[in-house]
Amino acid sequence: MKTTQQTALITGASNGIGYELAKIFAKNGYNLVLVARNTDRLNEIATDLRNQYNLEHVVVIGKDLTQPNAAQEVYNEVQGFGVDVNVLVNDAGMGEYGVFATETDLDKELAIIQLNVVSLVHLTKLFLKDMVLSNEGKILNLASIVSIMPNPYMAVYGATKAFVLSFTEALRNECKETNVTITALLPGATNTDFFHKAGAEGTRAHKQAQSADPAKVAQDGFDALMKGKDKVVSGLMNKSQAAASNVLPDTFLSQLMRKLMERPSEDEHAENHVPSTASTLVSLAVIAGAIFWGYKKYSKRALPI
Ligand SMILES: NC(=O)c1ccc[n+]([C@@H]2O[C@H](COP(=O)([O-])OP(=O)(O)OC[C@H]3O[C@@H](n4cnc5c(N)ncnc54)[C@H](OP(=O)(O)O)[C@@H]3O)[C@@H](O)[C@H]2O)c1
Structure with missing residues (x-):
């Protein structure tokens, strides 16, 4: 037992994903403060x-x-418990x-x-201050693949996730002289x-989600956090799409995301259907991403962007 x-x-x-992260932290011997609305x-x-996991303290804040x-109330309650928070995970989102x-x-x-922006900023302000003072701590912020691509049909959600990534990267830079690290999970x-x-x-996108296990996503986030990485994109296909977002125009990426966010037609459900615009766009993005990724990894030359 760790x-x-x-x-x-x-x-x-x-x-x-937050529940899966709680299990991983518990398995690694962390005491926990669990926050959400559903107290039961x-x-x-x-x-x-x-x-x-024989943990000493697991505290619940509804x-x-x-x-x-x-x-502020979460922070005050944590102070009331006399608990020092070493790791903050800002996962709650909708x-x-x-x-x-x-x-x-x-x-x-x-x-x-x-929820996705104001509370995340507020919690980060309160806990990061303490972490910087004690020169120790880690923060994991739940961003998304849509942090780096426009998200038609979920425009506000996508914009909140772009905020989370930008905010995380800026704070990370501000804290680079300290032992505090901040990581974004995408x-x-x-x-x-x-x-x-x-x-x-x-x-x-919902159909695509069926094959992505939240436990695996949480483990990727935990590993990146422990290594003090700046960010991690979870999943090979998503890594390719993320790499593609570096080289493909925003109009193409918006159209790709729009197709992913649409409900497929009856024809598309039928067997042996001709590849849809959506799958063609995804394939193109994945191929472009894979080429760019390989180029970045193996080329000794500076990138043209
Ligand atoms: N699933 C995806 O495809 C995906 C992809 C990229 C990023 N993400 C991000 O990952 C994070 C977790 O999402 P998930 O997929 O695990 O969704 P989920 O299963 O719906 O879990 C969301 C969690 O947030 C909590 N929450 C929601 N509204 C809240 C509120 N008003 N106050 C406090 N807690 C609240 C929920 O708890 P209660 O209902 O008990 O309050 C729940 O624990 C989110 O930030 C989401 O944007 C998800």
Whole structure:
């Protein structure tokens, strides 16, 4: 049994990638502070992990991070427990599917910005300050493959994830003289409740998500965090798409993402169908990405971009 005297605070620990991260931290001997809205579920997880890994402290904080004071309240509760947070994982997040101009709900989108951006910034401000003062700590921020590509039909969500990546990279640079590291995890579509909650069921991206295991995504994030890496794109196909985003024009990438976010036609469901525009675009992006990736890896010459 591994034990560390370290504590990881994980938002969004009740489900999906955040829950998988909680299991990995527990397995590695971390005490835990688990944050989400569903307190019953968090308490179940806390009991399981405490017993399975013989952890000294597993604390649950039920909080709705779309509320303006929520981040400060989480910080105050942690102070009240007398816990030092060594690792902060900003995982909690949600999306909203539809055409921005005519379909999506503005209140939900403003709540998404509050959760994915404002609370993440607020929590980072409070905990990073302490980490820099003690010259020790790690932060993992949940970005996304859409941090580096426009995301039609989830325009607000995509923009929040672009913010998370930019914010992470800037803070990382500011902290480079310290022992504090900040890492961004960029998953592609992953098999969690995310698509259902966003109203994006049945889209091509949702179908793609079925083959991406959240446990694998979480492990990639944990490994990158422990190595102090700047960012990690989870999954080979996503790595190729990410590499392609360096060389392909934004209009192409927007169209690619739009196709992935659409629901396939009846014909496309039929067997032996002719390759769709979406699969052609994805194939082109993957090939371009693979070529660029190989070039970057093996060429000794400076890149032209
Ligand atoms: N799944 C994907 O395809 C994918 C791809 C790239 C990035 N991501 C990112 O990965 C992160 C985790 O998503 P997931 O796929 O694991 O989704 P998920 O299964 O829906 O889990 C989301 C987590 O966030 C918590 N959460 C949601 N709203 C909250 C709120 N208002 N206050 C506090 N906690 C809240 C949920 O807990 P409660 O409901 O109990 O509050 C849950 O624990 C998100 O930031 C997401 O943007 C996901």
